[in-house]
Amino acid sequence: MDINSVPQDNSETYANMKKAIYARDKDGKMQTVGSTGWEVEEIATKAALEDIEKSIENAYEEVKAGRRSPLYYHMYDARMDLLVLAQSTGFFQWTIKRHFKPEIFKKLSEKRLLAYCDVLGKRLDEIKTIPKDRDE
Amino acid sequence: MNNFEHTHHAHCESGVVSSMLRHHGVNLSEPMVFGLANALNFAYIPFVKIGGMPLIAYRSMPKSIIKNIQKNLKIEMKLERFSSKEKGEKRLDELLEEGKIVGAQSSVYWLEYFPKEIRFHFNAHNLLIYDRDGDEYSISDPVFDKSVTCSRASLTKARFAKGVMAPKGLLYYPVSVPNEIDLKPVVTKNIKKIAKTMLGTPVPIAGLRGMRYLAKSILKLESKEKKYAKLFLGHIVRMQEEIGTGGAGFRFMYASFLQEASELFENDPILAEASKLMLAVGDEWREFALMIAKSIKSKNPIDYRAISDKLMHISENEAKVYKKMLEFKAAV
Numbered sequence: 001m002d003i004n005s006v007p008q009d010n011s012e013t014y015a016n017m018k019k020a021i022y023a024r025d026k027d028g029k030m031q032t033v034g035s036t037g038w039e040v041e042e043i044a045t046k047a048a049l050e051d052i053e054k055s056i057e058n059a060y061e062e063v064k065a066g067r068r069s070p071l072y073y074h075m076y077d078a079r080m081d082l083l084v085l086a087q088s089t090g091f092f093q094w095t096i097k098r099h100f101k102p103e104i105f106k107k108l109s110e111k112r113l114l115a116y117c118d119v120l121g122k123r124l125d126e127i128k129t130i131p132k133d134r135d136e
Numbered sequence: 137m138n139n140f141e142h143t144h145h146a147h148c149e150s151g152v153v154s155s156m157l158r159h160h161g162v163n164l165s166e167p168m169v170f171g172l173a174n175a176l177n178f179a180y181i182p183f184v185k186i187g188g189m190p191l192i193a194y195r196s197m198p199k200s201i202i203k204n205i206q207k208n209l210k211i212e213m214k215l216e217r218f219s220s221k222e223k224g225e226k227r228l229d230e231l232l233e234e235g236k237i238v239g240a241q242s243s244v245y246w247l248e249y250f251p252k253e254i255r256f257h258f259n260a261h262n263l264l265i266y267d268r269d270g271d272e273y274s275i276s277d278p279v280f281d282k283s284v285t286c287s288r289a290s291l292t293k294a295r296f297a298k299g300v301m302a303p304k305g306l307l308y309y310p311v312s313v314p315n316e317i318d319l320k321p322v323v324t325k326n327i328k329k330i331a332k333t334m335l336g337t338p339v340p341i342a343g344l345r346g347m348r349y350l351a352k353s354i355l356k357l358e359s360k361e362k363k364y365a366k367l368f369l370g371h372i373v374r375m376q377e378e379i380g381t382g383g384a385g386f387r388f389m390y391a392s393f394l395q396e397a398s399e400l401f402e403n404d405p406i407l408a409e410a411s412k413l414m415l416a417v418g419d420e421w422r423e424f425a426l427m428i429a430k431s432i433k434s435k436n437p438i439d440y441r442a443i444s445d446k447l448m449h450i451s452e453n454e455a456k457v458y459k460k461m462l463e464f465k466a467a468v
Contacts, residue, residue, distance in 0.1 A: 001419055015251030018281040020146045022388040030392035034281055040429040044373035081188055084257050087299040119298055
């Protein structure tokens with residue numbers, strides 16, 4: 001890639017950051033150039049973010065309707081899924097799935113809850129409930 | 137204070153190592169570090185999932201740059217992991233107190249200075265810590281154009297994130313650096329090595345075989361749900377282009393390494409040609425990403441055959457680069 005073809009698309013997903021890209025100057029010498037974004041990358045990142053956002057929204061509704069425990073929402077809100085939460089806590093996936101049931105979640109020991117708090121970055125009072133509005 | 141100067145790099149681990157070595161008087165560019173550490177690769181591992189998607193990597197395993205640079209350049213590094221957050225924090229503060237600059241492995245998700253848009257659970261990020269003011273650390277994150285600051289709470293959380301590739305608070309710094317490094321033999325050896333690895337990987341998931349395997353998997357998307365297919369394709373692009381991972385970026389960086397290598401050997405024409413070919417391959421990777429982005433956005437049916445063919449084509453052209461590299465003979 002030549003220096004002047006390094007994309008400068010001011011991508012939202014770069015949040016005013018620049019990315020260094022190695023490109024060729026007019027004398028054929030390679031050097032780094034700061035890129036403000038590339039639309040192609042932005043499309044891919046946004047598609048992934050939208051997918052995450054849908055999972056969070058869906059989880060919020062599930063918890064609000066009482067079908068799932070708050071843990072289910074906080075997992076997605078921390079951009080995790082069952083696999084990542086299991087890997088982070090060291091709990092089995094089926095154990096975590098049980099904790100998605102509101103009646104079982106209510107009876108969890110403080111020790112268990114604190115393990116979830118730690119990997120999800122939440123306080124004990126936060127993890128037991130979900131925020132009133134989605135835009136906290 | 138240690139008069140550390142931040143430099144903007146294309147990749148976290150090669151960037152940290154390059155900055156670190158320069159600070160210790162060894163002037164090696166990021167592409168040189170990347171090349172000498174044999175960091176270029178490709179892997180498609182469908183049975184390892186990230187966010188529900190298969191692992192696709194355009195480089196060698198995390199931490200292999202640190203490992204290979206030590207081995208290939210006889211640089212001695214100290215790597216420290218910690219059993220508790222408290223110990224890890226205390227040790228970092230001690231090292232900074234001594235005036236050291238310290239490399240650290242961290243999660244991306246918990247670093248507060250990263251934009252929310254790209255904060256995902258990736259545990260093998262690398263950064264350099266060079267100063268502290270109370271509970272605020274000065275950080276040279278190679279993929280940022282300026283140096284940044286980070287609170288103790290956020291940095292500790294990121295250093296001790298759990299899960300796959302958990303950093304366990306890893307800190308690293310050089311303890312002994314040779315005065316002079318004879319680059320020529322190391323460059324020669326590693327150019328051959330990477331070319332052979334890419335051309336002749338014994339397992340079908342890595343090297344050029346990995347690319348062909350991914351190309352075949354793209355064809356199979358036709359029978360899958362369209363939503364999944366789009367996420368899968370988007371995932372390929374993200375693994376290729378998103379900040380800090382850049383697949384095409386690695387091809388450009390390697391082209392830059394080959395150019396430097398050519399200059400080192402009195403403008404060796406074979407290496408210069410290999411550099412040009414690799415640059416062209418990098419451009420093709422970007423065309424591949426563009427093709428995918430268009431098909432994700434479009435309402436029309438996705439032409440999986442065209443996308444798959446493009447990747448096959450790239451693997452053929454990359455093969456030509458490696459074959460060219462094998463023609464290189466260092467003058468004795």
